[in-house]
Amino acid sequence: MKKAYLVTTLTGVFAVAMFGSSQAATININEIPDTVEYVDSISTFNTTGLYMADMEVTVVYEGGGSDTVSWDSSGAGTGAVGNGWSLYMDDPAQTTYYGSFWVFDVTGTSIESIFLDGFDNNVIFDNDGVNFGTVGSRMGSPLGIDFGNLATTTYTDVIDVFYIGDIAITGTSVYGDVYQSMLIDFTGSAFTSKDVFEFYQDTDNISNPIPEPATMLLFGVGVTGLLGMCYRRKRK
Numbered sequence: 001m002k003k004a005y006l007v008t009t010l011t012g013v014f015a016v017a018m019f020g021s022s023q024a025a026t027i028n029i030n031e032i033p034d035t036v037e038y039v040d041s042i043s044t045f046n047t048t049g050l051y052m053a054d055m056e057v058t059v060v061y062e063g064g065g066s067d068t069v070s071w072d073s074s075g076a077g078t079g080a081v082g083n084g085w086s087l088y089m090d091d092p093a094q095t096t097y098y099g100s101f102w103v104f105d106v107t108g109t110s111i112e113s114i115f116l117d118g119f120d121n122n123v124i125f126d127n128d129g130v131n132f133g134t135v136g137s138r139m140g141s142p143l144g145i146d147f148g149n150l151a152t153t154t155y156t157d158v159i160d161v162f163y164i165g166d167i168a169i170t171g172t173s174v175y176g177d178v179y180q181s182m183l184i185d186f187t188g189s190a191f192t193s194k195d196v197f198e199f200y201q202d203t204d205n206i207s208n209p210i211p212e213p214a215t216m217l218l219f220g221v222g223v224t225g226l227l228g229m230c231y232r233r234k235r236k
Helices: 010-019 213-235
Strands: 003-007 026-032 037-039 041-044 056-061 066-070 085-089 102-106 111-117 123-126 158-169 178-185 197-200 203-207
Parallel strands (some): 026 158, 037 158
Antiparallel strands (some): 003 026, 085 102, 102 197, 123 203
16 A cells, blocks of 8 residues: 655644745655565664665666666765765764755756665665664664754755665564665656755665565565556656
8 A cells, every 4th residue: 555645844844934925846755665675683772874885776867778886884975976966974983864954966967856765785864754664773763854853955846755665574474664665756857966865764774685685576566567557657
């Protein structure tokens, strides 16, 4: 079952109250359970940019084409740098749970979506900001912007966020709060060099993910279909 809801930010509410009307991006959060993968444990819920080595980051360019880069966790260079774009942590040594925010930047290019796939490299995405959820994951947070006047986002159109593929601890039931990958789709209009996109998103680390080849094939087909769906929707 697909679950969707709108996420609003405190900063946006305060801005409207204090200074009148203000435009902010609309964030739509979507959960796509897909195939469940079982792991030994959540090894840490205090994940930082230094603990996300080799996570794959793929961007899709406006008009077609894509670029995939592995996350570098070598201190000051922490993040992913591709052809005309970069994604990094403001402070890679701080936890992704409101300790440090993500920064996406482009130069002279336009981006339609960002896909983060961390499962094969022990990185997962925790989007439950209410409950402790899966054992060891603690409380997480779905993608949020403009939190506490620290992270700033000037993009004012619709952003669809998809959390894909459930994670569960071996021998337990699926809770539905941690996921294998995340797709950020700039649905309203392409993200360009004039835009600023800084956001919070909690990540955790896992122990012993062992995806079966057939499962990963199905997962890849599902993600490819989702990316294609987003692209076709924008062309209409």
